[in-house]
Amino acid sequence: MLHDVLKKGPQSGPLSALRSGAAQRFNDAGWPKATDEAWRFTNLNTLAARELAPVVDAAVVDTAGADTRGLPDGARLVLVNGMIDAGLSTAMPDGVELVALADDAELAACLDDERLLDHGVARLSLAVMASGFGLRVTGEVTEPVHFVYRNAGNDASTHAVGVVALADGASMTLLEHHSGEGDGLSAPVLAVTVGAGAALCHARVQAEGAERHHLATTIMTMADDARYNGLSVQTGGAISRTENQIALVGEQIDLTLTTLYLAHDDQVMDVTALVDHRMPNCTSRQIVRGVLDDQAKGVFQGKVIVARDAQKTDGNQMSRALLLSRKCEADAKPELEIYADDVACSHGATVGELDDNHLFYLTSRGIPKPEARQILIEAFLADVLDEVEQEELKSHALPQVAAWLEQMKG
Amino acid sequence: MALLEIKDLHASIGDVDILKGINLTINKGEVHAIMGPNGSGKSTLSYVLSGRDGYDVTQGDILLDGESILEMEADERARAGMFLAFQYPVELPGVGGMSFLRGAINARRREEGLDEIDNLEFVKMVREKAKGLGVKDEMLKRAVNVGFSGGEKKRYEILQMAMLEPSMAILDETDSGLDVDALKIVSEGVNALRGDDIGMMVITHYQRLLDHIVPDHVHILAGGKILKSGDKNLALEVEKTGYSSFIDAA
Numbered sequence: 219m220l221h222d223v224l225k226k227g228p229q230s231g232p233l234s235a236l237r238s239g240a241a242q243r244f245n246d247a248g249w250p251k252a253t254d255e256a257w258r259f260t261n262l263n264t265l266a267a268r269e270l271a272p273v274v275d276a277a278v279v280d281t282a283g284a285d286t287r288g289l290p291d292g293a294r295l296v297l298v299n300g301m302i303d304a305g306l307s308t309a310m311p312d313g314v315e316l317v318a319l320a321d322d323a324e325l326a327a328c329l330d331d332e333r334l335l336d337h338g339v340a341r342l343s344l345a346v347m348a349s350g351f352g353l354r355v356t357g358e359v360t361e362p363v364h365f366v367y368r369n370a371g372n373d374a375s376t377h378a379v380g381v382v383a384l385a386d387g388a389s390m391t392l393l394e395h396h397s398g399e400g401d402g403l404s405a406p407v408l409a410v411t412v413g414a415g416a417a418l419c420h421a422r423v424q425a426e427g428a429e430r431h432h433l434a435t436t437i438m439t440m441a442d443d444a445r446y447n448g449l450s451v452q453t454g455g456a457i458s459r460t461e462n463q464i465a466l467v468g469e470q471i472d473l474t475l476t477t478l479y480l481a482h483d484d485q486v487m488d489v490t491a492l493v494d495h496r497m498p499n500c501t502s503r504q505i506v507r508g509v510l511d512d513q514a515k516g517v518f519q520g521k522v523i524v525a526r527d528a529q530k531t532d533g534n535q536m537s538r539a540l541l542l543s544r545k546c547e548a549d550a551k552p553e554l555e556i557y558a559d560d561v562a563c564s565h566g567a568t569v570g571e572l573d574d575n576h577l578f579y580l581t582s583r584g585i586p587k588p589e590a591r592q593i594l595i596e597a598f599l600a601d602v603l604d605e606v607e608q609e610e611l612k613s614h615a616l617p618q619v620a621a622w623l624e625q626m627k628g
Numbered sequence: 629m630a631l632l633e634i635k636d637l638h639a640s641i642g643d644v645d646i647l648k649g650i651n652l653t654i655n656k657g658e659v660h661a662i663m664g665p666n667g668s669g670k671s672t673l674s675y676v677l678s679g680r681d682g683y684d685v686t687q688g689d690i691l692l693d694g695e696s697i698l699e700m701e702a703d704e705r706a707r708a709g710m711f712l713a714f715q716y717p718v719e720l721p722g723v724g725g726m727s728f729l730r731g732a733i734n735a736r737r738r739e740e741g742l743d744e745i746d747n748l749e750f751v752k753m754v755r756e757k758a759k760g761l762g763v764k765d766e767m768l769k770r771a772v773n774v775g776f777s778g779g780e781k782k783r784y785e786i787l788q789m790a791m792l793e794p795s796m797a798i799l800d801e802t803d804s805g806l807d808v809d810a811l812k813i814v815s816e817g818v819n820a821l822r823g824d825d826i827g828m829m830v831i832t833h834y835q836r837l838l839d840h841i842v843p844d845h846v847h848i849l850a851g852g853k854i855l856k857s858g859d860k861n862l863a864l865e866v867e868k869t870g871y872s873s874f875i876d877a878a
């Protein structure tokens with residue numbers, strides 16, 4: 219099946235070798251299995267068994283099912299079932315150049331990365347991508363750029379593949395929003411490079427429909443003095459994973475990533491993050507908060523690697539999950555691999571429930587229990603959101619949190 | 629008229645019996661002091677009255693305004709007029725003090741079919757009452773009880789009481805942790821709330837508080853039972869002789 223798909227893709231250009239290599243590896247290995255360490259907690263067996271058809275041809279995309287209402291104002295790239303919808307997209311601001319990866323060997327090379335080729339799902343997206351897009355960012359871009367991913371369809375998978383390259387000294391705000399209907403799979407891949415002294419503010423919302431699956435892989439490579447501030451919120455999908463692999467390959471890098479996952483019913487929601495400190499004097503701060511209700515299962519896999527040369531690393535990774543029902547489950551695998559001797563690193567993962575003392579204090583003041591629970595869940599999330607300074611990130615991502623909390627009430 | 633009637637109340641946690649047959653009636657306008665050794669069940673009584681989960685009432689009844697409240701949840705009891713000033717007020721990180729107070733007031737107003745409180749009116753009211761109790765503006769802005777000193781937490785409890793205007797207030801060791809001046813301020817705050825429409829149960833170890841908040845009745849609770857009841861002079865007696873004479877006599 220995959221072979222047929224590949225035949226339709228470009229047979230020449232910078233992507234063709236990459237794609238056939240990725241296809242080869244996917245065909246050899248197949249879908250990730252429960253026995254793969256990286257997929258121990260998130261089982262894709264039923265998804266793999268469904269033989270989803272990759273959506274690869276813009277001409278045959280049925281966009282009718284994709285909800286294209288409520289698009290954000292301003293500069294936006296709209297990807298319907300993984301492909302750019304030129305009609306719905308708008309012009310990029312000054313300093314941002316949109317290219318097709320098939321025509322841009324330099325940006326296409328960002329995808330030639332073991333972090334993607336070795337990834338059980340990302341390599342499928344590389345193999346079957348219909349078109350890849352790239353953003354080349356230079357200078358200080360003040361207007362935020364939206365990536366709007368809209369998916370629809372049953373028994374099909376969509377594979378948006380993109381590259382965002384911030385040149386040295388560039389800065390921008392990138393706001394991603396993923397939503398979709400039907401029981402298909404969205405498997406977006408994004409490769410980001412943040413050049414020396416460049417700064418990226420990034421918010422990501424995963425609000426897929428309840429039946430969909432979402433397996434997203436973002437890789438990022440940061441150079442000297444680069445800055446990253448990220449806020450990621452996920453609420454959607456039957457099975458979902460948001461995976462970030464971040465390599466700090468320069469000095470004096472500052473990275474902050476705040477991640478919230480909110481799951482209920484039978485959702486399986488996975489947050490996987492790897493921060494790889496390769497050079498000295500960098501700071502990384504990752505805060506993860508999960509709220510789980512009903513029979514939901516949350517997975518947090520966090521790993522911080524500090525290479526031998528990465529002295530004076532300040533690396534933190536802290537995950538807390540809040541279980542609202544007796545039937546939900548939180549799996550956590552925090553890992554710290556330190557090869558340098560002069561570092562300040564901390565990591566941890568805790569799982570807890572709402573505190574009965576807190577609940578009683580609120581209800582003893584006349585506040586009904588459901589409302590009291592709501593207040594405490596918000597409080598659980600509030601202290602991490604205080605860490606996020608960029609209003610643009612909050613105003614992009616927090617309505618999704620509010621909507622989730624609102625549906626909890628009902 | 630009887631505001632709170634506690635009838636042969638037995639309560640346990642798990643299989644440990646803690647309250648072993650308490651009888652007590654508090655009429656409107658009265659202040660009852662409860663004294664008793666550590667671990668005698670005073671806080672337990674306050675929790676059972678206010679409807680905390682985890683306690684089994686195995687016998688007896690609690691009536692508020694003539695109606696049994698045993699089946700009511702803590703929040704329903706609070707909206708029916710019950711208020712507990714905690715011995716150990718609870719810190720709520722991430723819960724803003726002002727929205728907490730507003731939420732509590734609005735919960736009550738909703739029940740009474742009133743609109744939510746006007747925000748300006750609310751802020752004015754909090755400020756005014758806070759000032760009287762020596763609660764600093766800056767404390768109001770913080771998360772509930774977070775970073776408050778022991779004494780500040782106690783003042784904040786009384787501020788909540790002043791805002792919620794309960795008909796039956798239970799004050800569990802409100803004096804502990806207060807310095808001499810604060811004790812005076814807080815007592816004045818409590819006295820200002822005394823009146824014909826409110827009943828109070830004041831739990832304390834010390835006569836000192838009762839010099840300020842003069843009780844109509846004093847009860848000695850030990851081993852989950854009321855061993856003796858009397859007027860304010862009973863508290864003076866306790867101060868002099870301790871509890872052993874009462875316990876031995878029982």
Ligand SMILES: Nc1ncnc2c1ncn2[C@@H]1O[C@H](COP(=O)(O)OP(=O)(O)OP(=O)(O)O)[C@@H](O)[C@H]1O
Nearest residue numbers: 641644646664665666667668669670671672673715
């Ligand atoms: N959760 C619990 N499980 C088991 N026993 C408990 C629990 N809570 C309280 N107790 C016991 O119940 C008894 C009464 O406790 P309570 O806190 O009501 O005492 P108190 O009179 O308020 O004491 P103090 O003067 O020290 O505040 C004590 O023996 C205590 O150990």
Ligand SMILES: [Mg+2]
Nearest residue numbers: 670671672715
């Ligand atoms: Mg006590």
